[in-house]
Amino acid sequence: MAGKAAEPGVIWARPERTGRGPKPAFTRADIAAAAVRIADAEGLDAVSMRRVAGELGCGTMSLYNYVPRKEDLYELMVDAVSGEHELWEPGGDWRAEMRRVAQQTRELMHRHPWMTRLMSPVYGFSPNALRYLEHCLACLDSLEAPYGMKMQLVGMLNGCVTSYVSTELAAAERTRSLPWSAEQEDAVRIAYLGSQVATGAYPRMAAAFTEDPGPIDLDGAFGLMVERMLDAFAPKSD
Structure with a gap:
């Protein structure tokens, strides 16, 4: 049987x-x-x-x-x-609240690097996760949008943060494994990239590099990513 x-x-x-x-x-x-x-x-x-x-x-x-x-x-x-998420009393500015949510989530994932591998809707409905989701929706009370769209915003924000932190962690892990300094590694790669752009085969990339954006600011890039994502959900009047 x-x-x-x-x-x-x-x-x-x-x-x-x-x-x-x-x-x-x-x-x-x-x-x-x-x-x-x-x-x-x-x-x-x-x-x-x-x-x-x-x-x-x-x-x-x-x-x-x-x-x-x-x-x-x-x-x-x-x-x-x-359960480590800080749940505060929202102040009424949904964009500011979401920036705070994103930064807190980034910091949490750096404290627990393995979390990026377990971020999945499958594990998204535990007691503490539900409290966190309810808090995020409360932070979005001032956003005039249906709850379905607000849920999309929270999901996309978490996905963007998870992807960004995964890249940060992978880069840090690779740097730790190098037999030389990160600065030496960067110098060699930049020199190679410069030699390829100088061939004339990549005119648009050459034009982009001449703008000289300066050193990459990971915190600034993170903030910009969050702002661009929030722009997609902002009412036209914002």
Whole structure:
């Protein structure tokens, strides 16, 4: 006889612990905190049920009574970090509020670099994530737009921030792996690029480079990205 097929479920709709036995020795918050500590120190790939169980001082199989799947563990981690968002009283300027949201999210992802790999709508409806989303919508109260469009704005903003931070983290990781300084690397690449542009094969790029925008300002570029994205949702009168 075939076994019963697995059924979809949401960890937040399940009891904290399944099975019989003594009073639980730890909570989901404890499990999430342990997993976040491991990921912060060693990266997401270091997180496993065995490692988390070892961090908590319990058996791996015991942990499955609390967290049935590794995907549930990831969801606990995302929810724990989502709880770090500061939820303030909106001041009525939706653009200023969204700038603050974007900057805070960027800082959070730099504190927890592995978060960029888990940013997904699948993990977007945990308790802390829902509080964060409700806060974002409150920040947009002064924007005259349907809620569907406001949800799009929040989703696109999070996507832009995630992509930007992913690029920042990748660049930083590559720099750390180089056997020479980042300045030496940049000098060599700029020299090569200059030699290619000088051939005349790329006239538009040559014209762009003659404008000499100066050194790349990552903070300024981040702010500009956010402003351009918000422009797409601003009423014509803004």
